[in-house]
Amino acid sequence: MNHSITYLEAICAAQRKALAEDPRVFIYGQDVGNFGGAFKATKNLAKEFPGRVLDSPISEDAMVGMAIGAAIEGMRPIVEMQFADFSTCGLNQIVNHAGTLFFRTEVPCPLVVRLPSGGNTAGGPFHSQNLEALYAHYPGLVVMTPATVEDVYTMLLEAIKIDDPVIFCEHKFLYYHLKAEKLPTEGLPVGKARITRPGRDATIVTYSAMLHESLAAAEELVGDGYEIEVVDLRSVKPLDTDTILASVARTGRLLVVSEAFPWGGVAAEVVARVTAEGFGLLDAPPQRLNSKDTPVPFHPALWGTHRPTASTIASALHRLLKL
Amino acid sequence: MPSAPDLYRQAFRLMLSARLVEDKLTALKRSGKIFGGVFSGRGQEALSVALGIHLHKGDIYAPLIRDQAGRLAFGDTILNTFRTYLGSALGSMRGHDGNVHRGRPREGYFAMISHLGAMVSAVGGALMARRFRGETGIVGATCIGDGGTSTGSFHEGLNMAAVEKLPLVVVVANNQYAYSTPNDRQFACESLFDRAIGYGVTGHRVSGIILADCLDVIGKAVAAARAGEGPQFVVADLLRLVGHAEHDDAQYITEAQKASPLGRDCLVLAEETLLRENRATPEEIALWKKQIDEEIEETTARVLREPAPDPEEESWIPFATDYLHPCFADS
Ligand SMILES: Cc1ncc(C[n+]2csc(CCOP(=O)(O)OP(=O)(O)O)c2C)c(N)n1
Ligand SMILES: [Mg+2]
Numbered sequence: 021m022n023h024s025i026t027y028l029e030a031i032c033a034a035q036r037k038a039l040a041e042d043p044r045v046f047i048y049g050q051d052v053g054n055f056g057g058a059f060k061a062t063k064n065l066a067k068e069f070p071g072r073v074l075d076s077p078i079s080e081d082a083m084v085g086m087a088i089g090a091a092i093e094g095m096r097p098i099v100e101m102q103f104a105d106f107s108t109c110g111l112n113q114i115v116n117h118a119g120t121l122f123f124r125t126e127v128p129c130p131l132v133v134r135l136p137s138g139g140n141t142a143g144g145p146f147h148s149q150n151l152e153a154l155y156a157h158y159p160g161l162v163v164m165t166p167a168t169v170e171d172v173y174t175m176l177l178e179a180i181k182i183d184d185p186v187i188f189c190e191h192k193f194l195y196y197h198l199k200a201e202k203l204p205t206e207g208l209p210v211g212k213a214r215i216t217r218p219g220r221d222a223t224i225v226t227y228s229a230m231l232h233e234s235l236a237a238a239e240e241l242v243g244d245g246y247e248i249e250v251v252d253l254r255s256v257k258p259l260d261t262d263t264i265l266a267s268v269a270r271t272g273r274l275l276v277v278s279e280a281f282p283w284g285g286v287a288a289e290v291v292a293r294v295t296a297e298g299f300g301l302l303d304a305p306p307q308r309l310n311s312k313d314t315p316v317p318f319h320p321a322l323w324g325t326h327r328p329t330a331s332t333i334a335s336a337l338h339r340l341l342k343l
Numbered sequence: 344m345p346s347a348p349d350l351y352r353q354a355f356r357l358m359l360s361a362r363l364v365e366d367k368l369t370a371l372k373r374s375g376k377i378f379g380g381v382f383s384g385r386g387q388e389a390l391s392v393a394l395g396i397h398l399h400k401g402d403i404y405a406p407l408i409r410d411q412a413g414r415l416a417f418g419d420t421i422l423n424t425f426r427t428y429l430g431s432a433l434g435s436m437r438g439h440d441g442n443v444h445r446g447r448p449r450e451g452y453f454a455m456i457s458h459l460g461a462m463v464s465a466v467g468g469a470l471m472a473r474r475f476r477g478e479t480g481i482v483g484a485t486c487i488g489d490g491g492t493s494t495g496s497f498h499e500g501l502n503m504a505a506v507e508k509l510p511l512v513v514v515v516a517n518n519q520y521a522y523s524t525p526n527d528r529q530f531a532c533e534s535l536f537d538r539a540i541g542y543g544v545t546g547h548r549v550s551g552i553i554l555a556d557c558l559d560v561i562g563k564a565v566a567a568a569r570a571g572e573g574p575q576f577v578v579a580d581l582l583r584l585v586g587h588a589e590h591d592d593a594q595y596i597t598e599a600q601k602a603s604p605l606g607r608d609c610l611v612l613a614e615e616t617l618l619r620e621n622r623a624t625p626e627e628i629a630l631w632k633k634q635i636d637e638e639i640e641e642t643t644a645r646v647l648r649e650p651a652p653d654p655e656e657e658s659w660i661p662f663a664t665d666y667l668h669p670c671f672a673d674s
Binding site: 046071076077080082083084085086087088092093112113116119120121123124125130182183184210260 | 403435436437439440444447448449453454457458461462463464465466468469470471472473475495496499500502503506661662663666667670671673
């Protein structure tokens with residue numbers, strides 16, 4: 021009997037713990053009630069916490085607006101978007117209402133918007149997107165992008181405790197793939213990146229599902245005698261520039277890997293910061309690898325080429341190491 | 344709650360305050376003392392005050408751009424109004440936001456964002472929070488224009504409130520125009536009132552220029568919401584008597600409309616009623632006007648001497664979570 025817990029189960033467990041420990045927490049989203057959510061991230065929670073896990077209408081704007089009003093009144097709402105892609109229908113409430121509230125009124129807006137993010141085979145253009153850069157662009161939002169079972173658990177608990185709106189980008193590809201033996205009691209605080217794999221020849225800065233592709237690429241390069249350092253950002257806002265610069269200081273070379281669209285994204289932000297603040301540390305021009313700048317294609321053959329993979333990351337590393 | 348004649352007098356005095364405040368703000372705008380726009384509720388004071396005056400401490404109120412009267416009725420002050428318009432650091436928005444985008448959310452007085460329709464679901468959420476805590480007898484209220492009812496946000500918010508059977512009162516000031524756009528370019532139904540049944544909420548219709556009717560109908564709507572009868576949707580017909588904002592001469596409003604019964608001034612009508620029914624004497628009304636004018640003049644002089652927000656003293660960190668601040672120290 022396998023007692024391991026998946027990334028998805030960890031999300032459910034974190035919500036269960038928060039509901040049990042904090043009467044201010046409630047969950048609102050499409051099909052999250054008795055059905056347990058489209059991905060079962062709220063499985064059994066409606067039964068265990070009657071009246072606190074509520075089905076919403078298909079109204080992303082009102083779901084977030086409702087959470088804002090409840091947060092003003094001292095609650096800790098968790099809004100589940102069915103897919104990250106649909107959160108754009110609630111964009112206005114997220115960026116213009118939740119994100120501005122504390123700055124405007126000095127009243128905190130503690131809410132979590134969970135975004136089932138990222139690509140999966142045959143997800144297509146509207147069930148695959150990574151929107152962390154979009155939300156990180158706007159002031160007033162914390163944006164988390166956990167890559168491990170342990171992090172998704174501790175970071176979701178922290179997201180619920182934070183007094184600000186948190187955009188919680190959980191990766192669908194990791195939901196079932198990733199397993200851990202048990203859940204941690206403590207994690208690194210938000211805003212702290214983790215050096216998942218130490219190395220000396222080049223630094224990969226990445227986050228979310230791309231952590232695992234990057235680790236596989238780093239492993240591939242061992243055969244060629246290279247030691248690649250892999251930094252997992254964990255949260256893209258705040259962004260742990262110190263850990264990134266310290267790593268680049270050791271390796272002299274930087275590749276940023278992100279599954280999101282390239283234009284003005286997290287990878288661009290990291291490259292900009294390292295170039296501005298750590299130019300002298302660099303032995304080669306910093307590089308980035310994103311998905312292609314097209315909508316996410318439906319067919320698995322196209323999708324596999326659209327996003328970075330271990331093999332395209334390995335090629336990018338080889339190019340970087342020759343620069 | 345005062346008796347009906349007292350309520351009428353109190354409402355009239357608040358309408359008068361709102362009118363005189365906005366007259367002064369318009370003058371200050373023309374003399375260049377105001378940052379940003381001045382949005383006037385001229386002609387909508389009766390409707391606006393009728394909502395604000397029926398709300399209690401502990402209720403939720405999200406007014407919109409033409410609700411100076413309702414704001415004063417709910418407890419906002421002339422002082423905070425001028426502080427916000429004139430950019431004083433001491434106003435409730437501390438220079439971080441201005442004019443009609445003001446409130447004190449901790450006190451149930453929500454600070455509107457510009458995006459029309461967005462406040463409906465936020466008030467709904469506040470009411471959900473109260474319900475979670477087991478509080479009853481609470482009302483949440485918000486206002487919107489005819490134009491604002493066309494937003495998706497408005498639709499989603501009202502539908503959600505209806506599904507949850509929240510004690511929400513939504514008042515539509517159907518003033519015939521959204522900026523320059525007339526109602527026949529805004530919606531195709533016979534009357535916005537007809538939408539109530541589609542949402543599954545109770546509809547009310549009232550003349551927005553007759554104070555007594557506004558007090559009566561909105562009073563009933565608020566009482567019904569308070570009693571647990573679910574969302575109440577009030578459509579009030581009137582005419583915007585001014586431009587969209589201070590810069591707009593509103594030439595697009597037709598002469599026929601201005602001359603129609605809708606185009607009458609609710610403040611003039613309310614004053615006529617007070618006098619005709621011997622609820623106030625001309626001397627009393629003149630005294631109220633003098634007192635309000637004095638308060639406005641004193642307040643303006645005081646606020647003009649108050650400090651502006653100091654960029655050096657700003658943290659420039661828009662997060663409430665203290666321990667995150669070091670992460671944003673370079674922002
Ligand atoms: C979502 C959105 N779109 C556009 C605007 C710009 N805008 C501000 S007020 C206004 C007209 C509003 O008309 P109405 O709702 O009828 O209210 P009224 O001004 O007549 O009181 C517009 C278009 C806005 N504030 N919000
Ligand atoms: Mg209008």
